[in-house]
Amino acid sequence: MHVFIMVAGVFTGAHVWEETAAQLAAAGSEAHAVPLTGVDGARPAAPADVGLETHIEDVVAAIDAVDVASGREIVLVGHDYGIHPVLGAADRRAGRVARVVHLDCGMPQNGVPALAAVPDQALRAQLAERAGAGRREGVLAPPAAPGAWERWGSTAGLDATALERLTARAAPQPMGTLLQPLRLSGAVAAVPVTGVLCTRNGADLGSVQRLVDFGDPALAALTEPQVSFFELPTGHWPMLSCPADLADVLLRAAAGEGHRLRAAGGDAPVPAHLRPFPWDLPELPRDRRGPVDLYVPDGEGPRPAVVFVHGGPVPAGARPRPREWPTLVGHARLAAAGGVVGVTLEHRLHDLADYERAAADVADGVERVRADPRVDADRIALWFFSGGGLLTTDWLARPPAWLRCLAASYPVLAPLPAWGMAGTRFHPARAVAGAGDLPVVLLHAGREAPGIAATVEAFVSAAGACAARLELIDVPNGHHGFETLDAPEETRPALDRAMRSVISHLTG
Structure with a gap:
């Protein structure tokens, strides 16, 4: 004993x-x-x-x-x-x-x-x-x-x-x-x-x-x-x-019981963020312009663009960098296959105290994308992932006219209690009241972590209360990071639907 x-x-x-x-x-x-x-x-x-x-x-x-x-x-x-x-x-x-x-x-x-x-x-x-x-x-x-x-x-x-x-x-x-x-x-x-x-x-x-x-x-x-x-x-x-x-x-x-974590690298299974995107897409070259990578489809431009914003925090020394992760690149190529420019973007969310800096990085990156002659500056969509969900706040609160749609996959939509961010502005569930007619497409993982799931529930409730244009797409058996974690037959229909919806808002 x-x-x-x-x-x-x-x-x-x-x-x-x-x-x-x-x-x-x-x-x-x-x-x-x-x-x-x-x-x-x-x-x-x-x-x-x-x-x-x-x-x-x-x-x-x-x-x-x-x-x-x-x-x-x-x-x-x-x-x-x-x-x-x-x-x-x-x-x-x-x-x-x-x-x-x-x-x-x-x-x-x-x-x-x-x-x-x-x-x-x-x-x-x-x-x-x-x-x-x-x-x-x-x-x-x-x-x-x-x-x-x-x-x-x-x-x-x-x-x-x-x-x-x-x-x-x-x-x-x-x-x-x-x-x-x-x-x-x-x-x-x-x-x-x-x-x-x-x-x-x-x-x-x-x-x-x-x-x-x-x-x-x-x-x-x-x-x-x-x-x-x-x-x-x-x-x-x-x-x-x-x-x-x-x-x-x-x-x-x-008694020595408990779950053990697996070490990174070595013989450990490939982590979710580095697993291959689960379906074949046309190999499109990456065009790196500073903090943004553009995947531009063939044909005449300018074209609408979808900017994919990774989550975090991610350590500053993590390699490959998030904009090179298969999930982000896969999404960008999927967007390009739909006839729009797909963009992955680098931001410096390395710690919970970095949201202000990351928000500025995202805003700067989006302006770089809009300034590219191959992009229709008046037709932009933003798509956020995981902990990047808090970065939706400013765009929801005051959406610019050129922002035609905002999407998010398994996002964190309010600061988690242990994050100590109650006094910051990064509260999407509060900001959605300012979204007006901005279409919001939300991919929800049915097997999400309880803390994150609670933030999504609060956001959906707040969106309903202010009659926001929310399209909620459920992945019933999906986990956080479901694209590469779960079976494609479970996740692809939801992701295809979300991508079609986003592109329709850009091109309609």
């Missing part, structure tokens, strides 16, 4: 683990929730005296309190901010820790403060500016009302009572816990790891695997044999929304 030592996230104390701890105890394990100094009422302290190191010492003390002679293995569980003191303690007691569980949180690195993991991008920038000005003391106030918790993660699965409880027992977070860098010697790298992804908060196994498949070296560690993953179909606080399910996952993690 095991000893579970659990550390709560920002603003919360040991109380959030009560139900989960009871479930673990009923299964025969020990479970201890660590009261954090200056946050949990059991360990009061002045905020100026509390930093990340203080909380690391709290967790180290909990480890040292476990009787070595019992033979029980220690599993450290860190939720949200709690993973920072967990990793710091595991690094100092690596020989005593059997596993670290990252509960709906990232992978903190040596020398990086917890501030980097604050999900709300606007708030993170404000706090960084404050720290840069030397104002490092004081506290960060907790959410003052139940609805304000969404800035810190999805509250899916929490009823009104749970949200009221979370709010009533929330405590200010000492600034030193967020600003003090995490210091690791490297010893923790030998400790097995399990990640628990709360899918309603925006992350799932499919999205993590796609990031690994892009070849980012920073994510290669996620494919090591000692790393496993689980999913929970809930929001950011599973210890409150589904404590029994969480306890079951923790027990299975402690």
Whole structure:
């Protein structure tokens, strides 16, 4: 059996683990929730005296309190901010820790403060500016009302009572816990790891695997044999929304179970974005003009054009570049086979903070396309994919006269909760009210990840409320990236219909 030592996230104390701890105890394990100094009422302290190191010492003390002679293995569980003191303690007691569980949180690195993991991008920038000005003391106030918790993660699965409880027992977070860098010697790298992804908060196994498949070296560690993953179909606080399910996952993690990710390259299956486009098309040469590649059909011009905008974020060093991916090139050639110019476009969406830059890149690329003499500048369609769906916002809110149609395949149509973009303008579900007569063609994957599917549902509802010209094309058994993942007989009819619709809006 095991000893579970659990550390709560920002603003919360040991109380959030009560139900989960009871479930673990009923299964025969020990479970201890660590009261954090200056946050949990059991360990009061002045905020100026509390930093990340203080909380690391709290967790180290909990480890040292476990009787070595019992033979029980220690599993450290860190939720949200709690993973920072967990990793710091595991690094100092690596020989005593059997596993670290990252509960709906990232992978903190040596020398990086917890501030980097604050999900709300606007708030993170404000706090960084404050720290840069030397104002490092004081506290960060907790959410003052139940609805304000969404800035810190999805509250899916929490009823009104749970949200009221979370709010009533929330405590200010000492600034030193967020600003003090995490210091690791490297010893923790030998400790097995399990990640628990709360899918309603925006992350799932499919999205993590796609990031690994892009070849980012920073994510290669996620494919090591000692790393496993689980999913929970809930929001950011599973210890409150589904404590029994969480306890079951923790027990299975402690036993070494879980999903393993495949490494990029080598003998691994070809990732979805690099698989061949699944049907034959005429081989049309690529004409590269700066950030855009044009696939121009034979014959006299100028012709309408469809500009295909890839998703992301995609690491800056990913090769081949997205505009060269078989899916994007296949779409461009399919458009050219229909008599219009197909275009793939490069933009710099390398991180969640890059949407402003990517939006500017797309706007610039579209103008380059319109300026090409082979293109009818007054007949343009834009087609977005996956995480590029947020880039539809500006075009929906204020569609120019020359934009004859907007299409999207398996798009993200509102920022996912964990992305921290609530304060940005990139909310297509809000922007669609400004679309007017702009035709919108939406390809929906029936087996979409829950978090993304929820954004599509919200968009469709908003489009209906404002009588937008939405054509919804379902791929009932389709997955995210269905063109190369699923059987052509399942996907081609939908894609052919979508392409015919887009071209008809361009040429009609």
